[in-house]
Amino acid sequence: MKITSVVHTAFALALLLLALPAVPAALAAPAAATSDVQATPPSDSQTTPPVSAPPRSQDETYSADEIVQKAAGFFGATTEAVAKAVEQIFSRYGRPNAYIAGQEGSGAFFVGLRYGEGDLYMKSAADRPTKVYWQGPSIGFDFGANASKSFTLVYNLPNPEAIYERFPGIEGSAYFVAGIGVNYQQSGRVVLAPMRTGVGLRAGVNGGYLSYAKERNWIPF
Numbered sequence: 001m002k003i004t005s006v007v008h009t010a011f012a013l014a015l016l017l018l019a020l021p022a023v024p025a026a027l028a029a030p031a032a033a034t035s036d037v038q039a040t041p042p043s044d045s046q047t048t049p050p051v052s053a054p055p056r057s058q059d060e061t062y063s064a065d066e067i068v069q070k071a072a073g074f075f076g077a078t079t080e081a082v083a084k085a086v087e088q089i090f091s092r093y094g095r096p097n098a099y100i101a102g103q104e105g106s107g108a109f110f111v112g113l114r115y116g117e118g119d120l121y122m123k124s125a126a127d128r129p130t131k132v133y134w135q136g137p138s139i140g141f142d143f144g145a146n147a148s149k150s151f152t153l154v155y156n157l158p159n160p161e162a163i164y165e166r167f168p169g170i171e172g173s174a175y176f177v178a179g180i181g182v183n184y185q186q187s188g189r190v191v192l193a194p195m196r197t198g199v200g201l202r203a204g205v206n207g208g209y210l211s212y213a214k215e216r217n218w219i220p221f
Contacts (some may be wrong), residue, residue: 025097060124061095071151074101075197079174081178082195088177089153089193096193098122098154100132100163105147113137115218116150124161130160135217136210148181148196155191167192168209185210 030126060069062084072082102118110153116212119129157163169185185192211217 019046038157061097062099062123063095064090067096067099067153070101071098071195074151075149077179077180077197081180085177085180085182086153087184088194088198091154093153093193094193096153096155097124097159098157100150100152100154100192100194102132102147102150102152104134104150112208114208117216118150118152120160120163122154123158125160130163131214132163132212133214134212134214136166137208149196150196152192152194155193156189162190163212164189164214166209166211191209 030201054076064083067090068083068086071077071086072079075082075215098120100118100120104114104116106112106114114134116135117131119135120128120132121127154163165187167185167187169183179197181196183194185194
């Protein structure tokens with residue numbers, strides 16, 4: 001009798017187990033395996049490239065009208081003449097977030113030298129002036145000398161201190177717009193676009209750099 005009861009009980013348990021649904025394989029996998037997969041860093045080819053800095057708002061940059069008015073007053077030139085040079089620069093780089101107004105002297109006979117000083121104004125710094133000096137050699141096919149006023153548009157400057165760097169550039173007499181000489185300099189993401197007017201003559205194409213500093217340095221190299 002006991003044997004019959006045991007057999008009946010075993011048979012009932014077997015039927016019950018068969019009736020239960022199968023456990024999904026994903027649920028049956030150990031938790032440690034899932035944790036290991038999540039902790040594995042992506043390969044270099046899967047790394048997301050860095051996101052570039054967002055463009056500056058218009059409140060932190062100068063409009064073309066603002067630059068034309070400031071430059072025309074600084075040069076003592078007509079707004080029409082300055083507007084033509086500004087239009088060329090804006091078409092290439094857009095709205096600057098700073099500018100430098102100053103004076104410089106330069107001369108060249110195959111090896112040229114340029115010295116200058118001025119004030120840096122930054123829109124996000126409430127147009128508070130920051131003193132800046134610049135100097136550098138200019139080597140190339142270049143003759144003449146000049147003394148000029150310089151009004152430089154500055155792009156992508158993160159703070160006033162970032163101006164104190166060496167900026168390589170290429171300059172030539174062919175780049176004139178309405179009597180205003182323009183050339184470009186760049187260091188990293190920061191771009192400078194000096195506009196110059198003055199007396200004297202410089203003819204040729206020269207390449208060099210300008211170093212911007214907090215103090216005057218009479219050694220250009």
